[in-house]
Structures are given as structure tokens and as C-alpha cells.
Amino acid sequence: MSNIALSLKNVKIRYGAIEAVKGVSFDVEEGSAIAIVGANGAGKSSVIRAISGLTHPAEGRIELFGRDITKTAPEKITKLGIGQSPEGRQIFPLLTVEENLQIGAYCLNNKRQIAENFEKAYSYFPILKERRKQYAGTMSGGELQMLAIARALMSSPKIILFDEPSLGLAPLIVQDMFRVIHEIKESGTTIILVEQNAVQSLKTVDYGYVMAQGAIQMQGSAEELLKDSAVLDAYLGTK
Numbered sequence: 001m002s003n004i005a006l007s008l009k010n011v012k013i014r015y016g017a018i019e020a021v022k023g024v025s026f027d028v029e030e031g032s033a034i035a036i037v038g039a040n041g042a043g044k045s046s047v048i049r050a051i052s053g054l055t056h057p058a059e060g061r062i063e064l065f066g067r068d069i070t071k072t073a074p075e076k077i078t079k080l081g082i083g084q085s086p087e088g089r090q091i092f093p094l095l096t097v098e099e100n101l102q103i104g105a106y107c108l109n110n111k112r113q114i115a116e117n118f119e120k121a122y123s124y125f126p127i128l129k130e131r132r133k134q135y136a137g138t139m140s141g142g143e144l145q146m147l148a149i150a151r152a153l154m155s156s157p158k159i160i161l162f163d164e165p166s167l168g169l170a171p172l173i174v175q176d177m178f179r180v181i182h183e184i185k186e187s188g189t190t191i192i193l194v195e196q197n198a199v200q201s202l203k204t205v206d207y208g209y210v211m212a213q214g215a216i217q218m219q220g221s222a223e224e225l226l227k228d229s230a231v232l233d234a235y236l237g238t239k
Helices: 046-053 073-078 099-103 109-124 126-128 140-155 171-185 200-204 222-226 230-236
Strands: 004-015 018-029 033-037 060-063 082-085 161-162 190-195 207-213 216-222
Touching: 004 190, 018 046, 018 060, 018 190, 018 216, 018 222, 033 060, 033 200, 046 082, 046 207, 073 082, 073 161, 073 200, 073 216, 082 140, 099 109, 099 140, 099 222, 109 126, 109 140, 109 171, 109 207, 140 161, 140 171, 171 190, 171 200, 200 207, 200 216, 207 222, 216 222, 222 230
Parallel strands: 033 190, 033 207, 082 161, 161 190
Antiparallel strands: 004 018, 004 060, 207 216
């Protein structure tokens, strides 16, 4: 029997009178990688915010390894094993690279584990080790995205949420970013990837969900969705 790491059950999210997410349900198996793809405004980031506790659903239920986290505070969700690389990086510009990473490990008490996590983060992004004493606010967009992902790794998460990691980055940096996300997945970490870059995302994950107008319109294995040109053209604007 498969081990479900995360489960969303009929999750609805409202902002005032606007229903941004209209009853989304899906399960994520432990160690797997899924992508939630779709155009801007489809409701993808709202789903991520609900999982991380930044937005509480108006209806529905979210479970982490069978535990209800629907109304749980974000800092408690982090301690339970969900890390996030947020949209727009959201690093601390007046702190150094090293200090930003240290903040990512705030919920850990084991110094050895923290040291190991630093080395793991630096192994994915060697440039961060070179620049560990540099203020984050002086770095390029690509370097800031590396830092955001590395910071998410610092809490030893069971699940990492990636919210638009390729946004605003040059094509070569985007390729490198997706390579690292794939490597993180191969290490056994469960991945939930939200992206407008549908094709690259589906090449990185096992399973995909296509969102439009706040609802899941299509789903299937990443391979199946990539082969379905009608899906790509209708929902993802690949023409």
C-alpha cells in the first residue's frame, strides 16, 4: 500500500467574494514529485499557500502523513516537515548568504544536522559557499533563487514546495534550477512544484495537475500530459 505524504480534500480558498480555488483534491505519495501547472491566475500559488499555512482554506481538509494541518500555523507546518521555496525568492537582503541559510534551520536543535544541511546546500549550489559572507541583497536573480532553494533544504524537510522557481530567470539558469530540483527528488524528498513553465516542469516530475480558473482540469502522468498536444495548447498556451 502506498504511503501518502500529503492529501488535499475538496480544498476551497476564498479572498472576500472571490473563490480562487474551487474544490481541489489530490494525493502526493512519499518520495514522488508532482507539478501543478497552468497560466497565471489559475490558483496554483493559492494551493501552495494553503499547504504551507499562509492561507487557510474556507472549506476542505489538508493532511500531512494523515495529520490534519488545515488550520495549522506556518511555523508549525515547517516543524512538521514542509519546506518552501517561495515565489519571488523572499530572502533577507541585509543578511549574508550564511545567515539566510541559518534562518532556514531555525527549527532544528541538532548542530551536527545543521552542519550537514549546510554542506548539502553548498553541494547543490557551490557558488553559495564561495559567497557565504556576501550580503544577499547584492546577488543576481539566479543566485537569489539558488539561495531560496538552499534555505528550504536547511530544515531537513520531508516535502518541499517550489513556487515558480524559474520566474524571471535566464534559460540556462532555468535548466540548472530544474536539474537541482530533480536531484533533490532523487534524494528521496517529496516535491510539489508550481510553475507556469509547464513543459520543463513536467519533464522533472512524475505526475502533473493542470489548473485553470481555480480547478484541476486535467491530470495524469507527466509523460502522458507532455504527449497530449491538445492539453498543452488548451490549458498551457504552448503554441
